[in-house]
Amino acid sequence: MMHRQRPKEMVAFEGTLIGRRFLGCSVQEEGVNFGVVEWMDAPWLEILQRCLARIWDMYYEHNLGRVKDKQTHDKEVGKLKKETDFLADSYN
Structure with a gap:
């Protein structure tokens, strides 16, 4: 976490991970999202x-x-x- 902000709770909307909750980066710099920090749900x-x-x-x-x-x-x-x-x- 380079920007020192808490990750945001999100839900995957596509692919085989659809519906799984995860903690992800809440900051997008120049259109780049830093991605998943940690999955909250167990794998399907x-x-x-x-x-x-x-x-x-x-x-x-x-x-x-x-x-x-x-x-x-x-x-x-x-x-x-x-x-x-x-x-x-x-x-x-």
């Missing part, structure tokens, strides 16, 4: 960690699928706009 059981990892993988796959769907949708919209512009020009 191995089976729970595997389940959490699988759920997070499913979450990231789902989001990746949504990104790909949006890209495909944007391409289709672009094609339709070109087609409508072409038809509008041909009737004018």
Whole structure:
């Protein structure tokens, strides 16, 4: 603790450590957090960690699928706009 301030009680929000409480650095210098000082909770059981990892993988796959769907949708919209512009020009 270089800055001599007490650590702050926090909760992990991602990955296999989600929900675990820890004491962490309350100071961020230039966007850098000095991280976990000490875990307050015991580690999750191995089976729970595997389940959490699988759920997070499913979450990231789902989001990746949504990104790909949006890209495909944007391409289709672009094609339709070109087609409508072409038809509008041909009737004018």
